[in-house]
Amino acid sequence: MEQRLKKVLSQLSIGPADWVGLRYHRENSRVREVRDGHPETNRSSERSGVMVEWMSDGQFGYAATPDLGEASLLSAALRARTQAQAAARRALYRFGTAQRPPSVGRYGSQVKSPLSTLSDADYFEMLVALTQRMRTSDAVITAHAQLEHVAVETCYVSSNGAHFEQDLSLVTVAMEAVGQKNGVVQKRSNHGLSAYSYQGGGEFILRNTLNEQADKVARHLHELLDADECPSETTHLVLAPDQMMLQIHESIGHPLELDRILGDERNYAGSSFVKLEDFGQLQYGSELLNVTFDPSVAHEFASYAFDDVGQPAKREYLIEKGLLKRGLGSLESQARAGVPGVANQRASSWNRPPIDRMANINVEPGTISFEKMIAGIERGVYMESNKSWSIDDYRNKFQFGCEYAQLIENGKLTRVLRNPNYRGVTAEFWKKLVAVGDANTLGVFGTPYCGKGEPNQSIRVGHASPVCAFADVEVFGGAQ
């Protein structure tokens, strides 16, 4: 592909003040899904194409096509130029080649065990067995298991000498069971909606690991069917890593996106309570809070070497000892905002332009063990696995629900609680962080479904976190 893109580039008449980049993106996915022992999905898909970006008079225009023939790409380039020229008259900001660095390199996911060693029959046999494993009694109404593997290949060349290629291997396994007993209906999954998402290969679908997850889903589901409702009170809240993932995503990741702060997302995803002058000044959380943008974690879902405009990606502190240091903003947003950012201008596919996104946003581990954390709490609620999420368009007033909870009484985990929810305000919530678990409590998760942008884009993100405890949080249960 590199040669074809370079050949097209060489045939274009690019003025001295203009710039052109071609980004090839090919995504092959394979989804296998079983419900109650029967196949429900057996799908493969390929999405591939090229986006040509043309910068003229400081404005980027783009044209995207799935037709990879030279004539098609040349035609797309001219359409991109037309769009750049049309937009330059009323451009929001005058960009330059500094926003498209001439990066050269290659990145590939670390795959310990290739997925190709298993046949379709093997995969379906495994998924059927997992659904059967979750149906441990007549109280289980339905059980579902899904495995998705995605291979992403990108190749980028530009008129100022950029050439990089990245190959990703992505695995997601989702399991869920629904049960009913005495009029109570509950769901339990392996870590919430598609949170078991990683870069890698067969090492993430080891039979023993998935069997353990299926057994835990079934065990917890039965506990939930006999559980009390989560009480309504203001108390200590302890969040497992698979709920911290959502908490980080919604109330740290999104509000720190510079394009939201600059106002670009006000018509769709929303704005932010964070202001540009807050960087370097705002105490975002307690001194225990340390948050990084880290695209270098080997198997985390959104690791990469370059963002989709060629900025080399590296680990950066966003929040250190509770102090806000850096935003989630690309070279374009950094130029507009005048604050430090990261390499996060990403596109969901070949047919969408790159915008400011999260990648891996992680809370760094603290020093306290899980046992000591719980032992230090007289009363509280421990929650696992997200099932409901809602937050305002400034990323302040939130309400989140979890699948599974346990009461904490006198330093011990006691009764299981169903329908646990909590609500709060971001600007106050992170200041209530009173304990951060050590590295032994760390969990690494991800999701394929972060939505944003006009036109809309759904992108993959990763979140790692230890168990964390918060004081004085409003918790409550389901409707009566």
Next chain:
Amino acid sequence: MNHPTNHGVAGPMNGFSEELLSENFSNFFEGFFAGLAKGEHARVSLAAENTHFLRMSRGAVRQNGVVQDAQLQIQFLTDAGSTTEITLPFVCSGDALKAFVAGTLDTARRQMTGVPADPYANKPSTRSTSRVAHAGKILAPEEAVDALLGQQKPGDDLVGIYAGGKTISALADSAGMQHWFSSDSFFVDYSLWLKNGRAIKSSYAGRQWQQADYLESLNQARANLELMSREPRVLKPGNYRVFLAPSATSELLGMFSWGALAEGSIQRNESPFCALRRGEKSFSSKFSLNENFALGFAPRFSDDGELAPECISLFENGRFVQALVSARTQKEFGVPSNGVGSERLRTPDMATGDLPLSEAFKALGTGLYLSDLHYLNWSDAIQGRVTGMTRYGCLWVENGVPVGPIVDMRFDETLFRCFGSELADVTCEAHVIPETTTYVRRALGGARVPGMLVNNFQFTL
């Protein structure tokens, strides 16, 4: 995961000709169906678009580009019950197409090897044909910037997106079903902002761009923005009488597609509407809802090869008539299909009531006028309880007079109260809410909904 592709072969995308796409689509499915062995069946669908996306921020161009796309989806089934599905870019024609057909058929057969039978898969079985082409007048890509941003007034802070062009959806199956739906259409989904962070949301959509209509939409939004300059009212959590404008009603109706109205979910006891089915809960006699393809927003056929009737009555004067039932659910649970495919609303049409929209403030009296809602999710799905936020032009109203904006509030309320016990009135006018979703591709569809007056709406934060 090696798919048969034709990279490098000049195809129909270059000029995006509907005629050429149609011809190539026919050549593909005719060739594919001709290659089927005895006991093999297939459905082929096409989703294509040629769209101009113009993203605007602070009254200027943020991003500007064009996207051509064409994707084929092939469902392959056998009498033995094996099934598979393949999605591929559709970029070839001529001799390359013949090789593409053969390669795709090989992939389908290979992908089914050793896969257990799907007992609920549905083979193609009916013959039907249709061809709908909605021609329109869309802005040329090079003209759109000036048309959208050329007549702003000083101080306008416009944010949003224009999407315009042709979308195509087509389906053919080996039993003889052949459908084609194409539409030239556009939408401008935008908001106007004040320096105090308050805004009015609006949209202009259709098939025939009329500059005067767009400017009228902008002027109406500017007029509505005046109230938003006042000091926002901070309200305490609690119960308030509210008027839900059509766009807010549409957001609440959207939750019906989160598993609630799906017959499969009801059969698996995962839906809040199980309680309606059992007669334990009810909706108000003021509430009626149809899935109405006669509105022309979306094709009656689905990618799953089902053909819905022109109109499906779902709720009639509060009575739960039927859920959305796919052929798959019919096979699994024995409930007759109503041809909807995905069991999600694509073109909902909520019945109007008696309250003139112009009297909404007066009828509300003292309470909240909710223009828009944001980020809805179940807070207790089985109980039909929904949480979400107010957004944009929501107002505090006293004695029938709008006072000013509010600081946005979180609500937590059940669908059974909103559309049932607390539903006081429904407006006699309904608004069309265009579908503006553009994940992967520009979606087809839209809703026609009235406003609603609701008592004791619960706010929690």
